[in-house]
Amino acid sequence: SQEFLIAPSILSADLARLGDDVARVVAAGADVIHFDVMDNHYVPNLTFGPAVCKALRDYGITADIDVHLMVKPVDALIEQFADAGASYISFHPEASEHVDRSIQLIKDKGCKAGLVLNPATPLSVLDYVIYKLDFVLLMSVNPGFGGQAFIPKTLDKLRDLKHLIQEQGLATRIEIDGGVKVDNIRAIAEAGADMFVAGSAIFNQPDYQQVIDAMRSELAQ
Numbered sequence: 570s571q572e573f574l575i576a577p578s579i580l581s582a583d584l585a586r587l588g589d590d591v592a593r594v595v596a597a598g599a600d601v602i603h604f605d606v607m608d609n610h611y612v613p614n615l616t617f618g619p620a621v622c623k624a625l626r627d628y629g630i631t632a633d634i635d636v637h638l639m640v641k642p643v644d645a646l647i648e649q650f651a652d653a654g655a656s657y658i659s660f661h662p663e664a665s666e667h668v669d670r671s672i673q674l675i676k677d678k679g680c681k682a683g684l685v686l687n688p689a690t691p692l693s694v695l696d697y698v699i700y701k702l703d704f705v706l707l708m709s710v711n712p713g714f715g716g717q718a719f720i721p722k723t724l725d726k727l728r729d730l731k732h733l734i735q736e737q738g739l740a741t742r743i744e745i746d747g748g749v750k751v752d753n754i755r756a757i758a759e760a761g762a763d764m765f766v767a768g769s770a771i772f773n774q775p776d777y778q779q780v781i782d783a784m785r786s787e788l789a790q
């Protein structure tokens with residue numbers, strides 16, 4: 570089994586002091602920075618683009634940046650985010666006319682490639698592309714906002730996905746996004762996830778390290 574990665578979502582960070590807040594959460598033990606890109610078209614909210622990713626790199630952030638694209642179309646932004654310093658890039662299959670081509674584009678740009686499945690999106694979209702993916706991101710809320718409640722049915726989907734990955738002998742990571750907290754992270758890990766996005770659970774607390782440590786101790790049990 571793979572090491573667990575904790576990926577704070579900067580959607581809930583202090584956006585007026587973003588560089589400092591990201592540096593703080595990395596110092597507190599974050600493994601990866603989760604970067605939610607929303608376009609007010611694919612999802613009903615608007616966040617930040619490649620210039621902000623580049624600005625974090627220029628500020629000295631060296632941690633892996635995990636770009637979650639909630640945009641339509643995706644290809645132009647894949648290129649721009651790869652050039653802006655992204656490490657991981659994922660997109661929703663509904664947002665690309667040519668899913669295999671968009672996955673290939675991420676890989677050709679030297680980033681880790683992932684596909685994001687909404688709560689109602691079946692695992693069958695993975696059938697002919699999973700062998701190309703470094704990770705699959707399962708949404709445990711509907712995309713667009715931080716601070717929503719974890720949809721419990723996601724645990725069944727996680728188990729099914731984990732089973733499918735093991736059956737095919739793949740090393741694909743499973744990332745979970747939405748409503749992850751200290752009190753449910755262990756059940757989520759037991760169901761098969763190994764990469765955990767947490768926005769409000771971390772950034773809405775004054776002591777980031779305390780939350781991340783508490784998550785790790787849940788994962789160690």
Ligand code: DX5
Nearest residue numbers: 578712713715716748768769
């Ligand atoms: C929702 C985003 C999530 C969000 C998670 O569309 O993809 O990454 O920031 O926030 P929490 O952890 O607060 O549910």
Ligand code: ZN
Nearest residue numbers: 605637746766
């Ligand atoms: Zn996200």
